[in-house]
Amino acid sequence: MKQVNVIFLGCGNIGGGVFRLLQMNAAGIAHREGMQFNIVGALVRSVNKPRPEGFPTQCLTTSFDELLAKPDVQLAAEFLGGVEPASTYMETLLRRGVSVVTANKEAIAHNWPRLEAAARAGGAGLYFEASVCGGIPVIKSLYSSLQANDIQQVKGIINGTTNYMLCRMSQGHLDYSQALEEAQAKGYAEPDPTNDVGGGDAACKLSILSSIAFHTKVPLEDIFREGITGITPQDIETGRELGYDIKMLAIGKKHEDRVEARVHPTFLPLDHPLTAVKDSYNAVYVTGNAVGNLMYYGKGAGDLPTASAMVSDMVTAARTAHHRYNTFANTEGAPAEMPIAQDWTTRFYLRMTALDMPGVLAAMAGVLAHHGISIATCSQKGYGHEQVPIVLITHPTWESAMRQAVCELAQLPQIKQVDALIRVEE
Amino acid sequence: MKQVNVIFLGCGNIGGGVFRLLQMNAAGIAHREGMQFNIVGALVRSVNKPRPEGFPTQCLTTSFDELLAKPDVQLAAEFLGGVEPASTYMETLLRRGVSVVTANKEAIAHNWPRLEAAARAGGAGLYFEASVCGGIPVIKSLYSSLQANDIQQVKGIINGTTNYMLCRMSQGHLDYSQALEEAQAKGYAEPDPTNDVGGGDAACKLSILSSIAFHTKVPLEDIFREGITGITPQDIETGRELGYDIKMLAIGKKHEDRVEARVHPTFLPLDHPLTAVKDSYNAVYVTGNAVGNLMYYGKGAGDLPTASAMVSDMVTAARTAHHRYNTFANTEGAPAEMPIAQDWTTRFYLRMTALDMPGVLAAMAGVLAHHGISIATCSQKGYGHEQVPIVLITHPTWESAMRQAVCELAQLPQIKQVDALIRVEE
Numbered sequence: 001m002k003q004v005n006v007i008f009l010g011c012g013n014i015g016g017g018v019f020r021l022l023q024m025n026a027a028g029i030a031h032r033e034g035m036q037f038n039i040v041g042a043l044v045r046s047v048n049k050p051r052p053e054g055f056p057t058q059c060l061t062t063s064f065d066e067l068l069a070k071p072d073v074q075l076a077a078e079f080l081g082g083v084e085p086a087s088t089y090m091e092t093l094l095r096r097g098v099s100v101v102t103a104n105k106e107a108i109a110h111n112w113p114r115l116e117a118a119a120r121a122g123g124a125g126l127y128f129e130a131s132v133c134g135g136i137p138v139i140k141s142l143y144s145s146l147q148a149n150d151i152q153q154v155k156g157i158i159n160g161t162t163n164y165m166l167c168r169m170s171q172g173h174l175d176y177s178q179a180l181e182e183a184q185a186k187g188y189a190e191p192d193p194t195n196d197v198g199g200g201d202a203a204c205k206l207s208i209l210s211s212i213a214f215h216t217k218v219p220l221e222d223i224f225r226e227g228i229t230g231i232t233p234q235d236i237e238t239g240r241e242l243g244y245d246i247k248m249l250a251i252g253k254k255h256e257d258r259v260e261a262r263v264h265p266t267f268l269p270l271d272h273p274l275t276a277v278k279d280s281y282n283a284v285y286v287t288g289n290a291v292g293n294l295m296y297y298g299k300g301a302g303d304l305p306t307a308s309a310m311v312s313d314m315v316t317a318a319r320t321a322h323h324r325y326n327t328f329a330n331t332e333g334a335p336a337e338m339p340i341a342q343d344w345t346t347r348f349y350l351r352m353t354a355l356d357m358p359g360v361l362a363a364m365a366g367v368l369a370h371h372g373i374s375i376a377t378c379s380q381k382g383y384g385h386e387q388v389p390i391v392l393i394t395h396p397t398w399e400s401a402m403r404q405a406v407c408e409l410a411q412l413p414q415i416k417q418v419d420a421l422i423r424v425e426e
Numbered sequence: 427m428k429q430v431n432v433i434f435l436g437c438g439n440i441g442g443g444v445f446r447l448l449q450m451n452a453a454g455i456a457h458r459e460g461m462q463f464n465i466v467g468a469l470v471r472s473v474n475k476p477r478p479e480g481f482p483t484q485c486l487t488t489s490f491d492e493l494l495a496k497p498d499v500q501l502a503a504e505f506l507g508g509v510e511p512a513s514t515y516m517e518t519l520l521r522r523g524v525s526v527v528t529a530n531k532e533a534i535a536h537n538w539p540r541l542e543a544a545a546r547a548g549g550a551g552l553y554f555e556a557s558v559c560g561g562i563p564v565i566k567s568l569y570s571s572l573q574a575n576d577i578q579q580v581k582g583i584i585n586g587t588t589n590y591m592l593c594r595m596s597q598g599h600l601d602y603s604q605a606l607e608e609a610q611a612k613g614y615a616e617p618d619p620t621n622d623v624g625g626g627d628a629a630c631k632l633s634i635l636s637s638i639a640f641h642t643k644v645p646l647e648d649i650f651r652e653g654i655t656g657i658t659p660q661d662i663e664t665g666r667e668l669g670y671d672i673k674m675l676a677i678g679k680k681h682e683d684r685v686e687a688r689v690h691p692t693f694l695p696l697d698h699p700l701t702a703v704k705d706s707y708n709a710v711y712v713t714g715n716a717v718g719n720l721m722y723y724g725k726g727a728g729d730l731p732t733a734s735a736m737v738s739d740m741v742t743a744a745r746t747a748h749h750r751y752n753t754f755a756n757t758e759g760a761p762a763e764m765p766i767a768q769d770w771t772t773r774f775y776l777r778m779t780a781l782d783m784p785g786v787l788a789a790m791a792g793v794l795a796h797h798g799i800s801i802a803t804c805s806q807k808g809y810g811h812e813q814v815p816i817v818l819i820t821h822p823t824w825e826s827a828m829r830q831a832v833c834e835l836a837q838l839p840q841i842k843q844v845d846a847l848i849r850v851e852e
Binding site for chain 2 (some may be wrong): 017021024025028031032033059129135136137140141143144145146147148149150215271273275276277278288289290291292293294295296297298299302304305307308309311312314315327401
């Protein structure tokens with residue numbers, strides 16, 4: 001039986017999950033994979049904090065140097081989270097030839113080139129399946145099951161917090177602040193929810209996911225993001241009447257000459273497979289030029305689902321004599337091999353409040369036509385009131401044209417205000 | 427660049443798809459995987475049939491011996507379909523050390539031990555991702571991404587023909603024969619549809635899928651199967667009123683001491699992720715003790731989706747120096763390591779026609795209670811008519827008890843007939 005000595009960087013919720021999983025399924029892993037994992041060191045903030053039952057507390061340390069001094073270490077599992085000091089610790093280990101398994105999306109999204117270079121230099125492996133969508137094995141599937149495809153598109157519900165909140169707003173008829181409060185009470189949202197509701201978390205994951213899918217590094221800072229804070233029950237209800245449900249979507253598309261990467265609330269048709277993804281579940285919808293549409297669905301967070309991905313990576317790392325490295329032309333740093341688009345085409349849902357004056361529709365349609373924007377559906381309800389809501393859905397149009405048009409619409413004397421602009425995907 | 431010489435066994439629809447894919451994505455595969463595939467031989471029934479443009483027709487042969495005589499062959503891709511002669515050909519190649527990639531579910535389901543033994547003997551690899559659900563990479567995911575889990579359950583929509591037909595019956599309000607006729611017209615059903623509608627095709631795939639998932643050979647002949655020929659629009663409509671949609675489901679469950687494997691039409695809750703799988707799409711819903719619920723969704727058939735899985739296997743086979751073999755205790759033959767259950771618990775939907783006599787419900791409830799079957803919901807509509815439909819859904823109960831109860835119910839003077847018995851899963 002192969003003995004694999006592992007050090008933990010951190011030992012909180014996910015670290016505890018990995019430890020429990022290694023205990024729980026040790027016999028199966030030993031039988032099927034012929035290996036046994038031994039935890040020989042664990043870097044923690046306090047050695048006195050309670051640990052899972054059976055954890056080898058004698059190997060706890062608060063010193064990274066002490067951890068580094070452990071002999072015969074084959075593998076490190078990183079659970080610290082955040083960019084630093086996690087990135088520097090991982091870099092040090094990789095350069096020394098210790099393979100690293102991590103769930104740390106921030107560190108990978110920010111420092112992938114640096115970590116990849118360290119891994120190559122040390123001949124070590126860098127594995128991060130758990131960094132995108134927890135237990136869903138989408139990263140490995142992209143490079144080891146869909147490698148015969150040219151991947152054209154990834155669309156994902158990759159943030160559980162916002163999916164939970166939007167589901168509660170859509171199905172439970174809560175408003176944004178009620179949904180946030182409930183998500184916080186249930187532990188699905190942080191006390192400071194900015195990183196989730198603003199799209200920062202999803203952007204980190206999309207950077208990793210679309211880089212792997214499109215085989216070109218998609219830098220985090222090039223990803224457009226818009227949060228869900230402006231989504232109202234009124235728009236959700238109006239969207240539903242038009243056949244759409246609202247989802248916080250991470251979208252990557254590869255074109256001939258550019259890559260598109262954006263995170264924003266999106267209306268999706270009610271019968272789209274992603275629309276059926278409820279609560280805190282995650283899903284990634286992938287389109288390849290051979291395989292067509294595929295979807296991976298599962299738990300994007302939680303100690304044991306995340307541990308499932310990490311232990312899988314640990315098994316793979318331990319089995320692999322020659323680790324693989326990305327062959328992106330731009331692995332080692334910027335600039336992107338393919339430019340990241342700052343403009344793209346999509347359909348839009350636009351809600352405005354008009355004043356009951358003659359020529360409202362003509363004026364509005366004129367502005368849109370001037371920008372080459374064609375209207376797919378338009379409804380104006382409540383004639384005879386002082387203020388009239390107008391809702392329309394456009395055909396696919398350029399984002400930049402739409403923004404320009406919205407500025408001009410807001411200045412029309414007939415338009416009191418533009419209330420909502422939400423992108424629509426098919 | 428690594429040159430990989432491949433022979434084709436067969437070159438019809440799927441073989442043509444593999445050839446087209448290798449041409450279409452050759453540059454990407456060469457860049458990412460560092461290899462190029464050369465077709466050096468192809469066994470066909472007729473060398474004069476038209477082949478895809480660019481196919482190396484000079485290497486076509488109708489003789490397996492001639493194919494065997496090709497020098498420097500690393501890999502064989504098998505597209506013959508059917509148990510024989512495909513199994514014998516594959517066995518011969520494997521024993522000679524030629525790795526085999528196949529989409530042939532019948533051959534694997536019937537002859538896995540024999541083929542596995544030949545692969546071991548020859549030091550060759552046997553890869554069959556495409557044999558289950560075409561392009562959906564569920565087989566590899568089970569053994570290389572979920573290997574840290576104890577897999578407890580797989581539930582799949584793994585036959586596109588029956589899913590298409592049931593969707594058309596459920597959404598398009600067709601009856602069985604109309605749905606079959608439409609499926610045949612669209613090429614989703616064979617002229618003789620028995621293997622699809624009867625569950626034979628799904629049983630082959632479930633044998634492979636549940637063997638991999640539960641790490642014990644689940645023999646084809648032990649899989650219970652019931653077809654969809656008895657499903658009526660009336661039951662579909664009644665089920666929908668109760669909150670269910672009908673799906674042809676392949677179900678594998680692992681218990682402490684036994685494995686359950688069955689294929690039959692099943693009522694699923696309307697909000698189950700599998701219920702959203704429409705038309706000819708496939709999906710596999712997997713439950714692991716760490717990862718929780720996962721679902722894989724995609725195209726289960728078609729030339730390019732199937733080719734996506736086959737070329738992925740070809741890349742893996744060509745990269746792999748030491749092929750892996752299953753570590754099932756019962757890989758090499760029967761009997762099953764874990765017994766395959768001949769009885770199981772499930773909920774049931776039961777529809778009967780009662781005569782309008784006193785004591786109908788009392789008599790019926792008495793029979794069920796006698797067999798320990800507890801009723802979850804019961805509705806009896808249309809009092810005052812001569813014949814009264816009774817529909818009930820049970821709590822989970824043993825299949826054997828239910829069958830016994832149905833025999834007795836059919837003999838009650840108050841019951842004209844038992845119209846439908848459909849299993850219900852959550």
